[in-house]
Amino acid sequence: MEMWYIFAGVPLLGAVIHFFLGKKPKSLNRITELLLLWYLGVGIGVGSLFSGLAQVLSPEMVAQSTGWAYSPFLREVGFANISYGILGLLAVRFRNFWAPAIIAYAIFMWGAAAGHIYEIQQTANLSAGNAGAVLYLDILMPLFLIILLVIYHKTLKDNTVSGSDS
Numbered sequence: 254m255e256m257w258y259i260f261a262g263v264p265l266l267g268a269v270i271h272f273f274l275g276k277k278p279k280s281l282n283r284i285t286e287l288l289l290l291w292y293l294g295v296g297i298g299v300g301s302l303f304s305g306l307a308q309v310l311s312p313e314m315v316a317q318s319t320g321w322a323y324s325p326f327l328r329e330v331g332f333a334n335i336s337y338g339i340l341g342l343l344a345v346r347f348r349n350f351w352a353p354a355i356i357a358y359a360i361f362m363w364g365a366a367a368g369h370i371y372e373i374q375q376t377a378n379l380s381a382g383n384a385g386a387v388l389y390l391d392i393l394m395p396l397f398l399i400i401l402l403v404i405y406h407k408t409l410k411d412n413t414v415s416g417s418d419s
Contacts, residue, residue, distance in 0.1 A: 260300030264291035282408035297341030305334030320380030359395030366391035
């Protein structure tokens with residue numbers, strides 16, 4: 254069962270609702286902050302925990318969805334996903350976890366994307382867990398988070414500079 258859209262869509266919806274219902278001033282910095290919090294907490298945190306637990310507890314089902322043969326190594330990948338999930342959840346509370354969580358997640362996801370592309374080229378494996386939306390999200394989600402982090406820090410500096418001039 255494909256659930257990628259939950260971990261991509263719910264954080265966006267949560268951040269937008271949070272932004273408009275929140276009492277803090279509306280700014281580019283605030284929306285990037287909320288997007289980061291929601292994507293780190295729900296997208297990486299809950300999403301990676303969910304993926305990791307599926308890989309650890311039901312690796313045969315995950316292997317079937319990717320079109321790959323079952324391997325005990327899939328459980329090891331599951332524990333890697335669980336570690337990113339925990340980093341994502343910690344990043345909601347500790348902002349100094351933002352960059353490390355995003356960097357670790359990006360390296361893992363881009364490595365996974367390279368593996369999916371290799372599988373597509375070598376075996377024409379177009380299974381839902383190997384190609385399509387999953388592949389695009391493996392590439393684009395880390396890039397999106399890195400861009401958000403850069404914008405957040407840039408606008409934070411701008412707010413600090415303009416705030417001190419007032």
